[in-house]
Amino acid sequence: MRSTTGALCLAWALTLSLAHPLRGRAGEAGARSHGGAETQLNETELGSRCADDGGFDAVTLDEQGTMLFFRGDHVWKGFHGAAQLINATWPEIQGPVDAALRIHRQGHPGVHHSLYLFQGLQVWAYAEGRLRPGYPRPIGEEFKGVPGHLDSAVECHPEECLAEGLLFFKGPDVFSYGLELGALKRYTWPRVGNCTAAVRWLERYYCFQGPRFLRFQPHTGEVPAGYPRDARDYFMRCPGRGHGHETRGNATAMAIRDPCSGQPFQAFSADDAGRTYAFRGGQYFRLDSKRDGWHSWPLNHTWQDLAGQVDSAFSWDNKLYLIQGTLVSIYRAGHGYTRVQGYPRSLQDELGIARADATFTCPGSEQLFVIQGNRMRQVDLKQSPRRPGPETPIPHAHVDSAMCNAEGVYIFHGDSFHHYASVAELRGNPSPSAPQSVTAVLFGCPH
Structure with missing residues (x-):
């Protein structure tokens, strides 16, 4: 010992x-x-x-x-x-x-x-x-x-x-x-x-x-x-080693694993327990609290059978919805994550939408917000079948990802994000809020 x-x-x-x-x-x-x-x-x-x-x-x-x-x-x-x-x-x-x-x-x-x-x-x-x-x-x-x-x-x-x-x-x-x-x-x-x-x-x-x-x-x-x-x-920094060390010499693969590389993230989400997830390529970064810090793993380390790129994500009813292209997989939270039987399914069948640039839910709400271009639609997740409501404009021409937590709504585009205190503020703003750096503010990377 x-x-x-x-x-x-x-x-x-x-x-x-x-x-x-x-x-x-x-x-x-x-x-x-x-x-x-x-x-x-x-x-x-x-x-x-x-x-x-x-x-x-x-x-x-x-x-x-x-x-x-x-x-x-x-x-x-x-x-x-x-x-x-x-x-x-x-x-x-x-x-x-x-x-x-x-x-x-x-x-x-x-x-x-x-x-x-x-x-x-x-x-x-x-x-x-x-x-x-x-x-x-x-x-x-x-x-x-x-x-x-x-x-x-x-x-x-x-x-x-x-x-x-x-x-x-x-x-x-x-x-x-x-x-x-x-x-x-x-x-x-x-x-x-x-x-x-x-x-x-x-x-x-x-x-x-x-x-x-x-x-x-x-x-x-x-x-x-x-x-x-x-x-x-996994638990030490050793030359030429690390999970996925066979690709460490590949500059693109290394940049995906490095949150400070400036490579864009495809999706962000916050779950019911207050955890934050950031998705890039086949990797995800997770923040539980300021004590635990950001932690990075391959997707299938947490979500079995999940591979490729996550394009959008949201949490509801103690489940995490992970969207890849026109398909969605649902994982139950609890003792780890287990995929709900019968998934992945098409977005059309699950949510009544053909595509989504970004999705988010806010804590304690059953309302899902779907962003497509410069428009946002609302889906009541408790309804069956689920059908999106009318479109409303937002002050962004294009959105890569979005999420909502107790502090408000976050809209991501490239290496920047925009913060709004609420969904109503996002909808009511005639122009985007001031951009902030994803890597510097969220990950604490050097400027």
Whole structure:
């Protein structure tokens, strides 16, 4: 579990600090997506980071949502910067930690926003960077029945695990601990095996085994096809590697994966949970919150059987509608995304329209807005069959994409977007609002 080699960092997600849900603060540390400018690493650090014996002792988010990577006596905070000694931040702990997790439970104020660090038979709990009174404590007293000398731990969110709880890994055993009643269950998940570190990231659960990793279902221990994979292709920046590294020498492919390249995005959307999606080519970029930052993956990583280019997207009734040409696919949200049976279908059959330059829905509304050229039509998604209403003009000759969230409506064209406080303001404006840079404002890229 413990290793003395150098730092690891996630290459496909960076912290994006925002002044409002889409507005990055230029110049702030960590205000860029993974494709932006970043610290250049020397050959020694690259060699250490990408070594065959690499791995994590523990990975977790801290109380502020910064990702922490533990290895040996060191910790790396966020996705940039040099390694720091663990006891420089947590002076009560000397040497490596066995496991780490953050508890984020508003319904449990006694433990909410607490960072737990495990070492041997004891656990330390921190709130707002300070050791909570009464700690360290024996692990078996804090979490009754959970053994010491753990390999890893991860918080298990109720929407993904069907209950509020924690998962602890020790050798081949998995201990599921319920926060509500303190109940402990013990499992053996043969497909998961031993985890030297575990983390929840963007609603998915990952188990690290040295330089390799796998994704698992946190309530069954099932592992999707295609795992384990090499962490150096996904969770580290290594020369000549990365998911899709076979095309890294292709300038066009690299530009598609780089949100700061200036390549246009074909679609944007915001879902019912407040997540933002940006689509380009066969890639998508996702923003959950300013803590999680933008995260990029191929389309079929999230939406099985989806390939090619997404031309438009919108969310309604806990489903995401992805439009490609004259076809639409519907995916149910929940424990990942599953495609509704019988899709894709034609736009004409589904929405009563032949084509769409852009589509969007606003939070809490069943009204879909379809933009075609400089006209917009409205479709009541609760009606059956669905039929578009009359056309109304908008102050844009052409639109590439559009979306709506709690802050208003966003109209995209090329490398710019225009913001309107509401649909009524979009309709009522005689001329477009001031253009803003997609890459600089949304992704925090350097000007």
